[in-house]
Amino acid sequence: MKINETPIDGLFQLKSENKTRLVTRNRVPGTSVYGEQLISVKGAEYRVWDPYRSKFAAAFLSGMKKIPQIYDKQILYLGTSTGTTPSHFSDIIENGKIFGIEFSPKVMRKFFRLTEQRSNLVPILADARRPEEYSSFIFEVDMIYQDVAQPDQATIFGRNAQEFLKSGGEGIIAIKSQSIDVSLEPKEVFKNQIEVLESVFGLKVIESSSIDDFEKKHAVIIVKKP
Numbered sequence: 001m002k003i004n005e006t007p008i009d010g011l012f013q014l015k016s017e018n019k020t021r022l023v024t025r026n027r028v029p030g031t032s033v034y035g036e037q038l039i040s041v042k043g044a045e046y047r048v049w050d051p052y053r054s055k056f057a058a059a060f061l062s063g064m065k066k067i068p069q070i071y072d073k074q075i076l077y078l079g080t081s082t083g084t085t086p087s088h089f090s091d092i093i094e095n096g097k098i099f100g101i102e103f104s105p106k107v108m109r110k111f112f113r114l115t116e117q118r119s120n121l122v123p124i125l126a127d128a129r130r131p132e133e134y135s136s137f138i139f140e141v142d143m144i145y146q147d148v149a150q151p152d153q154a155t156i157f158g159r160n161a162q163e164f165l166k167s168g169g170e171g172i173i174a175i176k177s178q179s180i181d182v183s184l185e186p187k188e189v190f191k192n193q194i195e196v197l198e199s200v201f202g203l204k205v206i207e208s209s210s211i212d213d214f215e216k217k218h219a220v221i222i223v224k225k226p
C-alpha cells in the first residue's frame with residue numbers, strides 16, 4: 001500500500017493493487033466514527049473518507065480545483081449532523097477549530113459525544129438561520145462550510161458570511177436542488193442560488209460543480225468574500 005499526498009494538506013490517497021481511497025490520519029487511533037474502515041500504513045492509522053457520505057470528499061473526487069486548505073483554519077460548519085465530515089476535518093486541522101452548528105437535539109447528542117474525543121470540534125446547538133443565537137461564541141472565521149438541505153440554502157449561507165466570515169475568507173456550500181425546487185432542473189436551481197450568493201450577498205463564486213457521481217441532484221459551490 002502506498003500513501004500519496006493531495007493538493008489539500010492532511011488529505012491523502014491510499015493506493016493498493018486495485019483501489020485508490022481517500023483517507024485522513026486518525027486523530028483518535030482505534031476509533032471509527034461512522035463505520036468507516038481503519039487502515040494502518042507504516043505505523044500510522046488512517047480513516048477511509050466515504051465520498052457517498054460526505055460532499056467535501058465528493059467535491060474533491062469530482063475534480064474541483066479551488067477547494068480551500070483547511071488544516072490551519074477556524075471554520076464555522078453549518079449542519080454537522082452526527083459528524084461524518086466534521087470528523088475528517090478534525091483529523092486534518094492542526095491549529096484551527098471547527099464550530100459546529102446543528103439544530104436537531106437528537107442528532108446533536110451524538111455529535112456532542114464525538115466532540116468529547118476531539119478537542120478541535122466545538123458543538124453548538126442552534127438554528128443556522130439565526131446567527132444571533134451563536135454570535136457570542138464566535139467572532140470571525142476563515143471559512144464557512146455548509147450542508148443543511150433547506151429551501152433557503154444560499155440565504156442561510158449569505159447571512160452567516162455577513163456575520164462571521166472574514167474579508168478574503170472562503171466558503172464551501174453543498175446545494176441539494178431537491179430541497180429548493182423539485183419542479184426545476186437542478187442546473188437552474190444551482191444558477192439561482194449562485195445569483196443570490198453574488199447579487200444579494202456580494203460573494204464571489206470561484207468554482208461550482210455538480211457532484212452527481214456521488215450525490216444525485218447536488219452541487220458544491222466555492223465562494224470568496226471580497
Ligand SMILES: C[S@@+](CC[C@H](N)C(=O)[O-])C[C@H]1O[C@@H](n2cnc3c(N)ncnc32)[C@H](O)[C@@H]1O
Nearest residue numbers: 079080081084085102103104127128129147148
Ligand atoms: C445532510 S445533513 C449534514 C451532513 C454532514 N454535513 C456531513 O457531511 O457529515 C444536514 C444536517 O443539517 C441540519 N440542519 C438543517 N437545517 C438546519 C438549520 N437551519 N440549522 C442547523 N442545522 C440544520 C440537519 O438537522 C441535518 O443534520
